[in-house]
Amino acid sequence: MKVLAIIGSPRPRGNTYRLVRMIEHRLRQQADVEFEYLQLGEADLRPCRGCAVCLERGEQHCPLDDDRAEIEQRLLAADVVILACPVYAMDMPSLIRVFMERFAYCMHRPRFFKQRALLVATTGVAGIRETLGRLAEMSYTGMQIVGRVGVATPSGPATPAECRAISATADRGAALLRKALLSEGYPPPTLFRLIIFRMQQLTFSLTPEEWPADHAYYREKGWFDPGCHFYVDAPINPLKALIARGLQWLMRRGAVRDVQERRSTRARRWWDEQDVNSEG
Ligand SMILES: Cc1cc2nc3c(=O)[nH]c(=O)nc-3n(C[C@H](O)[C@H](O)[C@H](O)COP(=O)(O)O)c2cc1C
Known part of the structure; x- marks a missing residue:
């Protein structure tokens, strides 16, 4: 089993890295795992320029020539991914934010x-919950989030209480990973996930011109097929599947009208002209 630990701190040997190393050490005592580290501070992953080419035409057209494609291959090769970062200004640091933005096409x-x-996540005092919540948005790329752990780390020598708290966090992280390594298949998706699938399915089926890469990808995966309820084979609650399908049916007419209106020349011109018309 392969674990890829992504360290989203500019300090390659900082608190976050140390906590992940503690988790690794504990996990190695319980399971046969291969560990690999990706230090975002040392990778060539440049900030997104906002051209949206990756979303519209495909990631292969991204103008930034850096490690993005190689990192995607490393992610695909891993069975488990550890997404780790410190809290900066009550949120994730820009390094890991850049990572998330550069993989937005996978959402x-x-x-x-x-x-x-x-x-x-590690912190000085606060912000763990918020930061872990932001990291959890990576689940839109398909990742199964198996757990969240975070702890306050000392800026200097650790008190006995801090040592205990950090060790307990590492124990919990390793236990969550061990459980994840033993699990097989994709867990039953929540109603929310089924609805998201249906909303994307509806949007991309209607917008081959606006979202050609997404449309082609959904077609290739068979995600437009009438019998397709979700991205992957998973045990699906039939009632939840029915609710998601029903919501899609209810939204269909409005979505079709929306696409038609957006395609009209008037709609395009109005928005493009706002920078010229607005005062200031
Ligand atoms: C620029 C910066 C901003 C920080 N902001 C916060 C913060 O908002 N709240 C907090 O409790 N700790 C904050 N910290 C402390 C770090 O979260 C904490 O020391 C963390 O464990 C550092 O991990 P690292 O060594 O892996 O970078 C900040 C540290 C830095 C360098």
């Missing part, structure tokens, strides 16, 4: 279904 075109993810 349109999810692919990391095999990967189970453990989320890890």
Whole structure:
């Protein structure tokens, strides 16, 4: 089993890295695992320029020539991903934010279904819950989030109470990973996930011109097929599937009208002219 630990701190040997190493050490005592680290501070992953080419035409057209494609291959090769970062200004640091933005196309075109993810955060005092919550948005790429752990770390020598808290957090992280490694298949999706699937399915089926890469990807995966309820084979609650399908049916007419209105020349011109018309 392969674990890829992504360290989203500019300090490659900082508190976050140390906590992940503690988790690794504990896990190695319980399971046969291969660990690999990706230090975002040392990777060539440049900030998104906002051209949206990856979303519209495909990630292969991204103008940034850096490690993005190689990192995607490393993610796909992993069974488990540890997404780890410190809290900066009550949120995730820009390094890991850049990572998430650069993989935003995978939120349109999810692919990391095999990967189970453990989320890890360290802080001085506060912000753990918020930061772990932001990291959890990576689940839109298909990743199964198997747990979240976070702890306050000392800026200098640790008190006995801090040592206990950090050790307990590492124990919990390792236990969550061990459980994840033993689990097989994709867990039953929640109603929310089924609805998201149906909303994306509806949107991308109607917009081959606006979202050609997404449309082609959904077609290739068979996600437009009438019998397709979700991205992957998973045990699906029939009632939840029915509710998601029903919501899609209810939204269909409005979505069709919306696409037609957006395609009208008037709609295009109005928005493009706002920078010229507005005062200031
Ligand atoms: C720029 C910066 C901003 C920080 N902001 C916060 C914060 O908002 N709240 C907090 O409790 N700790 C904050 N910290 C403390 C770090 O979260 C904490 O020391 C963390 O464990 C550092 O991990 P690292 O060594 O892996 O970078 C901040 C540290 C830095 C360098």
